[in-house]
Amino acid sequence: MATILVIDDDASIRRSLRRILELEGHEVLEAAEGSAGLRAVQLDPPDLVITDIYMPEMDGIEFLIRLRDAHPELPIVAISGGGFASKEFVLRDAELIGATRTLSKPLLVGDVLGAVSAALSGDPNP
Numbered sequence: 001m002a003t004i005l006v007i008d009d010d011a012s013i014r015r016s017l018r019r020i021l022e023l024e025g026h027e028v029l030e031a032a033e034g035s036a037g038l039r040a041v042q043l044d045p046p047d048l049v050i051t052d053i054y055m056p057e058m059d060g061i062e063f064l065i066r067l068r069d070a071h072p073e074l075p076i077v078a079i080s081g082g083g084f085a086s087k088e089f090v091l092r093d094a095e096l097i098g099a100t101r102t103l104s105k106p107l108l109v110g111d112v113l114g115a116v117s118a119a120l121s122g123d124p125n126p
Helices: 011-023 034-043 060-070 087-097 109-121
Strands: 003-007 027-031 048-052 076-080 101-104
Touching: 003 011, 003 034, 011 027, 011 109, 027 034, 034 048, 034 060, 048 060, 048 109, 060 076, 060 087, 076 087, 076 109, 087 101, 101 109
Parallel strands: 003 027, 003 048, 048 076, 076 101
Antiparallel strands: none
16 A cells, blocks of 8 residues: 655644544544644655645645645545635645645545545546
């Protein structure tokens, strides 16, 4: 299966995604914010990245921009529960920057697995 890097400042979200993905046979790596995620990708690029948008230090939008510059082919699933702007707005921005798929929090298991499968397979339909 795939190696997936999960980046979210909420440890409970990272744990939940780890459980969901490991039950499907994926190896899961974790980072609590964007700059730690970039370091993890530089050390050993995963097959897929799942990143939150609103995080301290380096947020998900800056992370997406930097990751797209360094690894334009790497599939990315952006997730958001909203913040100072609506989640639909920031997820649309994430798509424009290069997120392969987007998901709104709260996350549903079927949606996560569907987005991961589609992103890994290169399915062009959102």
